[in-house]
Amino acid sequence: MQGISYRTFGGPEVLEYGDLPDPKLAPDAVLVKVVATAVNPVDLACRSGLLAPLLDTAFPVIPGWDVSGVVVQRGWSVDEYAVGDEVIGYVRKDWLSQGTCAEYVACPVRTLAHKPRNLGFLAACGLPLAGLTALQALRRWLEVRRGETLLVHGAAGAVGSMAVRIGLDLGARVIGVSRAEAAERVRELGAEPVAYEDGFGAAVRELAPGGVDAALDTVGGPVLAETPPLLAEDGRLASVADGEVLSLGGVYVFVRPDPHDLADLTGLAEAGAVDVTVARSFPLDRADDAHRAAAQYPGSQGKTVITVDWE
Secondary structure: OEEEEEOOOOOHHHOEEEEOOOOOOOOOEEEEEEEEEEEOHHHHHHHHOOOOOOOEEOOOEOOOOEEEEEEEEEOOOOOOOOOOOEEEEEOOOOEEOOOOOEOEEEEEHHHEEEOOOOOOHHHHOOOHHHHHHHHHHHHHHOOOOOOOEEEEEOOOOHHHHHHHHHHHHOOOEEEEEEOHHHHHHHHHHOOEEEEHHHOHHHHHHHHOOOOEEEEEEOOOOHHHHOOHHHEEEEEEEEEOOOHHHHHHOOEEOOOOOOHHHHHHHHHHHHOOOOOOOEEEEEEHHHHHHHHHHHHHOOHHHOEEEEEOOOO
């Protein structure tokens, strides 16, 4: 098959397009013909070697964890999917090697769900990682409940915008903090916008004098450090961007594959509660340009997607 790989850590220039071995199909996996794969910040971190201390690496590495595509073969023990099913997946395995940036990928069924019927392949491939991150952070770790006030940092970004919409679906009031230029986008999502440039702490206190019940940070650094005083007495704090949250009494969230959560996310998409904006797409042989674009443009402008030819 044709695909993208890298044989050493580095910048986008280490990405190579060419022939790769066809994936082997484990009994509890399906072979997916890739139609599209999204480029996420974590893909850039993996390629540069930042995650090497956490994940074993077997070079050459095919990058990518998000995917949308069509099932073309089933493993012996699979009855959840049929050949021809359209699927999405957060195909993160326990080591860096066999990713989604290729014509085919073998996907354990624990990483998949059926593709939302109302989303095209390009939009659908941007749903799993960002959507699961927000869903698991709000439901599993912050336990956001109806009637509570939720604060979201980076509310216009890929994960932040998902968190705003999922928070609203959970029945929470959502305050969304972003750069001033993205405030209208945050308002369109349904949150009450606050701009970092205006001194967000005072603005949040004015909107929630008693403090917020839960806060989700997707930014880290000084923004995270200024958040604990904005919490209510029993407020909860989580970050998907900065492990320092642990020293502040919060939890650090790293998304994990979960077929039930992913199916719930498909349901939310089909109900119109969440969606995906695709800002730009590149063919498979220009994956290096896709990585450059993903590093250059903020998530608030939409997803960067790599497309794969298929019939």
